[in-house]
Amino acid sequence: MDDRTSKDALADDSAQNQNYENAHVEAAYARWAPIYDLVFEAVMRPGRKAAAAAIRGAAEQGGAILDVGVGTGLELPMFEKRGHYVGVDLSLPMLRRAQQRIAADNLSHVEGLAVMDAARLAFADAVFDRVVAPYVLTVLPDPWASLDEFLRVIKPGGEIVLVNHIGAEQGPVALVEAWLGRRSASLGWKPEFPWSIVGDWIAARPCRLLERRTLPPLGLFTLARIEKL
Numbered sequence: 001m002d003d004r005t006s007k008d009a010l011a012d013d014s015a016q017n018q019n020y021e022n023a024h025v026e027a028a029y030a031r032w033a034p035i036y037d038l039v040f041e042a043v044m045r046p047g048r049k050a051a052a053a054a055i056r057g058a059a060e061q062g063g064a065i066l067d068v069g070v071g072t073g074l075e076l077p078m079f080e081k082r083g084h085y086v087g088v089d090l091s092l093p094m095l096r097r098a099q100q101r102i103a104a105d106n107l108s109h110v111e112g113l114a115v116m117d118a119a120r121l122a123f124a125d126a127v128f129d130r131v132v133a134p135y136v137l138t139v140l141p142d143p144w145a146s147l148d149e150f151l152r153v154i155k156p157g158g159e160i161v162l163v164n165h166i167g168a169e170q171g172p173v174a175l176v177e178a179w180l181g182r183r184s185a186s187l188g189w190k191p192e193f194p195w196s197i198v199g200d201w202i203a204a205r206p207c208r209l210l211e212r213r214t215l216p217p218l219g220l221f222t223l224a225r226i227e228k229l
C-alpha cells in the first residue's frame with residue numbers, strides 16, 4: 001500500500017525537477033506578462049467572477065482582503081468596491097500591468113500592490129478577513145508553504161478562496177497533463193496538480209472545507225472555500 005502523502009510526492013517531485021522554483025516562475029511570467037490578458041482573460045473569467053462572488057459578503061462589510069498572485073489584475077474590477085484590497089505577486093512585470101489597470105479604471109478600492117512571495121508574506125498574523133488566490137496554487141513551487149502563510153494572515157473565521165485547475169486522476173487527460181507537467185518550469189504552472197495536495201493540507205491544519213465546486217468552461221476549474229477555525 002502506498003501511504004505516501006501528497007506532501008511526500010511533492011517533495012520527491014521537486015527533488016527530481018530542481019527546475020521548478022521561484023526563479024523559473026518569475027522568468028515564465030516575465031514572458032507571459034505582455035500577452036497574458038490576450039491569452040487568459042476570457043477562458044479564466046468565470047473563475048475570477050466566482051472568486052469575486054465568494055468574497056463579496058466580507059467586502060460589503062468593509063473587510064480586508066489579500067489577493068495573492070494578483071498578476072495583471074484581471075480580477076480587480078470584479079471586486080465589490082466596499083472592501084479594502086491589497087494585491088501581491090512575485091512578478092514585477094505582471095504587477096506593472098495591474099498598476100496600469102488600477103490607474104486606467106480608477107480602481108481606488110485597491111489600496112496597494114507589492115512584490116511578494118506567497119510563501120513568505122510580509123504581513124502580521126490574523127490581519128485579513130479573506131485571502132483570495134485565483135489561478136495561483138498550481139503555479140507555486142511549494143503550495144503547502146503558501147497555504148500555511150494564507151492561514152497565518154487571516155483571522156479565525158476568515159476564509160481562503162482558491163480557484164485552480166485540478167488535474168485529472170486517470171484517463172487520456174491525465175496522461176496529457178503528466179506530459180505537460182514535465183514542462184512546468186517553462187510553462188509557469190503544474191498541469192497535473194491533484195486535489196489531494198489541498199485536501200491533505202486541510203486535514204492537517206485547523207481549518208475546514210466549506211465549498212468545492214467545478215466551474216466553466218467544461219468544469220475545467222475548481223473553486224474551493226476554506227475556513228480558518
Ligand SMILES: C[S@@+](CC[C@H](N)C(=O)[O-])C[C@H]1O[C@@H](n2cnc3c(N)ncnc32)[C@H](O)[C@@H]1O
Nearest residue numbers: 029069070071089090091094117118134135139
Ligand atoms: C496564472 S497567474 C494568475 C493571475 C491572476 N490571479 C489571474 O486570475 O489572472 C499566476 C500568478 O501567480 C504569480 N506567482 C507565481 N508564484 C508566486 C509566488 N511564489 N508568490 C506570489 N505570486 C506568485 C505569477 O507571477 C502570476 O502573476
